[in-house]
Amino acid sequence: xxxxxxxxxxxxxxxxxxxxxxxxxxxxNLYLASRNINNLKKITKDIEIRNKVKVEIFKFDVLDFEQxxxxxxxxxxxxxxxxxxxxxxxxxxxxxxxxxxxxxxIDTNYxxxxxxxxxxxxxxxxxxxxxxxxxSSVAGDRGRKSNYIYGSxxxxxxxxxxxxxxxxxNSNVHVLTVKPGFVxxxxxxxxxxxxxxxxxxxxxxxxxxxxxxxxxxILYTKWIWKWIMCVIIHIPEKIFKRLSI
Amino acid sequence: xxxLSWGMYPKINSKVFDFxxxxxxxxxxxxxxxxxxxxxxxxxxxxxxxxxxIYMKKHNYFLNFDENRGILxxxxxxxxxxxxxxxxxxxxxxxxxxGTKLITIGGAIASDVHGKNHHKVxxxxxxxxxxxxxxxxxxxxxxxxxxxxxxxxxxxxxxGLTGVILxxxxxxxxxxxxxxxxxxIKTKNLRETFEAFEKYKDYPYSxxxxxxxxxxxxxxxCLLMVGDFADDGDLLYKEPKKxxxxxxxxxxxxxxxxxxxxxxxxxxxxxxxxxxxxxxIDTFFYPLDAIYNWNRIYGKNGFTQxxxxxxxxxxxxxxxxxxxxxxxxxxxxxxAVLKLYGKENENWLSFPLEGYSLALxxxxxxxxxxLLNKLDKIVLKYGGRIYLTKDVRVSKEVFExxxxxxxKFRRFRKENGMDIKFxxxxxxxxxx
Numbered sequence: 001x002x003x004x005x006x007x008x009x010x011x012x013x014x015x016x017x018x019x020x021x022x023x024x025x026x027x028x029n030l031y032l033a034s035r036n037i038n039n040l041k042k043i044t045k046d047i048e049i050r051n052k053v054k055v056e057i058f059k060f061d062v063l064d065f066e067q068x069x070x071x072x073x074x075x076x077x078x079x080x081x082x083x084x085x086x087x088x089x090x091x092x093x094x095x096x097x098x099x100x101x102x103x104x105x106i107d108t109n110y111x112x113x114x115x116x117x118x119x120x121x122x123x124x125x126x127x128x129x130x131x132x133x134x135x136s137s138v139a140g141d142r143g144r145k146s147n148y149i150y151g152s153x154x155x156x157x158x159x160x161x162x163x164x165x166x167x168x169x170n171s172n173v174h175v176l177t178v179k180p181g182f183v184x185x186x187x188x189x190x191x192x193x194x195x196x197x198x199x200x201x202x203x204x205x206x207x208x209x210x211x212x213x214x215x216x217x218i219l220y221t222k223w224i225w226k227w228i229m230c231v232i233i234h235i236p237e238k239i240f241k242r243l244s245i
Numbered sequence: 246x247x248x249l250s251w252g253m254y255p256k257i258n259s260k261v262f263d264f265x266x267x268x269x270x271x272x273x274x275x276x277x278x279x280x281x282x283x284x285x286x287x288x289x290x291x292x293x294x295x296x297x298x299i300y301m302k303k304h305n306y307f308l309n310f311d312e313n314r315g316i317l318x319x320x321x322x323x324x325x326x327x328x329x330x331x332x333x334x335x336x337x338x339x340x341x342x343x344g345t346k347l348i349t350i351g352g353a354i355a356s357d358v359h360g361k362n363h364h365k366v367x368x369x370x371x372x373x374x375x376x377x378x379x380x381x382x383x384x385x386x387x388x389x390x391x392x393x394x395x396x397x398x399x400x401x402x403x404x405g406l407t408g409v410i411l412x413x414x415x416x417x418x419x420x421x422x423x424x425x426x427x428x429x430i431k432t433k434n435l436r437e438t439f440e441a442f443e444k445y446k447d448y449p450y451s452x453x454x455x456x457x458x459x460x461x462x463x464x465x466x467c468l469l470m471v472g473d474f475a476d477d478g479d480l481l482y483k484e485p486k487k488x489x490x491x492x493x494x495x496x497x498x499x500x501x502x503x504x505x506x507x508x509x510x511x512x513x514x515x516x517x518x519x520x521x522x523x524x525x526i527d528t529f530f531y532p533l534d535a536i537y538n539w540n541r542i543y544g545k546n547g548f549t550q551x552x553x554x555x556x557x558x559x560x561x562x563x564x565x566x567x568x569x570x571x572x573x574x575x576x577x578x579x580x581a582v583l584k585l586y587g588k589e590n591e592n593w594l595s596f597p598l599e600g601y602s603l604a605l606x607x608x609x610x611x612x613x614x615x616l617l618n619k620l621d622k623i624v625l626k627y628g629g630r631i632y633l634t635k636d637v638r639v640s641k642e643v644f645e646x647x648x649x650x651x652x653k654f655r656r657f658r659k660e661n662g663m664d665i666k667f668x669x670x671x672x673x674x675x676x677x
Binding site for chain 1: 265307308310317327331
């Protein structure tokens with residue numbers, strides 16, 4: 001059994017729960033961090049029964065920037081990897097009129113994650129090891145009227161991860177950008193999603209684990225989204241601006 | 246949405262409900278009728294199909310494990326395969342497992358499933374300590390055999406028609422190996438098959454594959470497989486890699502010729518009368534799970550399994566008559582599985598009774614339905630019954646004759662408002 005910890009930020013999300021199960025299955029201990037730690041007790045128990053690994057729960061609020069340094073320093077043992085599964089879809093229409101909603105989308109999906117990952121990246125760089133996985137989104141590949149506030153924050157996050165990968169390459173720290181397409185989760189439960197393009201959280205988790213172990217840079221999941229987005233980003237703006245997709 | 250059962254027949258459109266907590270489930274039950282819980286879709290026919298489906302598979306948390314007593318507390322959507330994945334290597338196995346591990350705990354209780362050891366230990370419900378169930382009025386009951394005897398007897402084997410099973414405590418079995426010492430006995434006819442079952446009945450696990458296309462004096466010839474867990478301390482268990490059938494076969498690929506060839510080859514692959522082998526859990530208990538979507542070989546029109554059981558003293562005559570009828574029809578079954586059962590339990594709709602059951606797979610066609618109607622008559626003549634979990638076509642009249650407690654079940658459903666809230670295509674067909 002390994003004595004290595006993986007830190008999962010935003011551990012309450014459906015994808016994060018499956019990632020936690022996947023890493024535990026492969027012998028990693030876990031730090032699960034989330035704003036609402038009550039819900040984490042159930043998954044902690046589940047993982048401890050399935051696998052004989054250690055799971056610890058921490059309270060973490062991505063919007064409470066001031067506390068990020070303390071949070072990271074409070075971890076009993078420094079993790080060998082971190083996965084950010086934090087995400088807030090928000091309401092596009094509301095965000096267009098109400099800057100509070102707009103800012104919440106941006107801060108949750110971008111500013112807050114940058115704040116905590118800066119701290120972790122500095123530590124990993126110093127220790128010359130570790131991996132950082134950021135779950136971004138295909139929505140960040142091109143702005144669309146239906147969700148461009150969320151999309152632009154994810155786009156910023158994707159660019160951040162790309163720069164981070166470039167910076168940390170020589171320090172032996174691996175950065176993986178994950179771009180899920182549709183995933184059947186709590187966040188999307190009211191949307192009608194096309195079955196063939198929609199992944200299950202456990203499939204996303206398996207893809208992520210495999211990509212991290214292989215040292216991949218960018219992962220689209222399901223894989224078909226790589227080609228879908230390839231088409232979408234190549235539609236000329238002249239045409240794209242008229243579309244509703 | 247289009248959720249299918251394992252037989253891929255019938256195909257209907259349903260509204261599928263997910264829920265994230267008990268309050269959400271309560272609201273769904275309050276608002277809708279004609280609901281039926283759906284686990285992993287492995288019942289063959291229309292037991293888990295209805296206008297409104299409650300999708301249970303996401304409720305797959307392990308809640309507690311009492312290592313001293315071997316009691317595992319899990320949510321209803323946990324698959325048997327998940328339990329094996331994490332517990333075989335720690336020396337635990339299921340007390341009762343059916344021929345597939347890809348079913349949920351809720352489904353195992355609702356079908357009161359049985360395994361190769363029924364003649365020794367009985368059904369799945371014998372090893373359920375308690376379960377929690379949400380009733381039509383939204384109330385949640387902690388049900389044990391003693392505290393709610395009627396609810397227990399209606400729910401174990403009750404096909405999901407009494408409410409939504411939320412979680413259960415089940416007893417696991419200690420093992421000291423992931424291997425089974427298996428003996429295969431080859432018989433020449435039905436008489437020899439019965440003698441072999443009797444001779445080897447002290448083995449905890451037994452099942453026979455019957456060549457149902459054999460003719461005349463060979464009718465009832467079989468390969469009987471019996472076994473018990475080895476004691477070699479080898480608990481290194483790994484999920485085997487599964488083969489996938491990536492598409493549904495054209496309907497004609499499984500025809501009487503290919504079935505005949507398969508049956509011939511399967512029977513003749515074993516040369517000796519008695520062979521011994523050491524095999525692992527998956528080979529012994531779950532041979533078909535090795536091919537992930539094996540139901541697709543039957544083609545897009547789907548298939549059904551006909552499983553009946555006859556009381557012991559009449560089994561020989563009944564089986565002989567049925568096998569002759571099948572042989573005459575030329576409608577071969579790819580797999581025909583014969584099994585000896587022990588004493589019947591008290592649950593109102595549990596399938597097993599002391600005797601022999603035969604399970605036959607058929608591609609859906611009008612001719613097959615005609616044949617099965619004929620077989621129904623023979624089953625009833627010999628005092629037998631049909632297994633709902635496999636069924637997609639049995640009539641109310643045939644079904645209810647096999648189950649003497651059916652009126653208790655019907656009354657209980659009515660008294661508790663279950664008949665309006667929870668029903669499936671199947672429950673409406675057989676009017677339970």
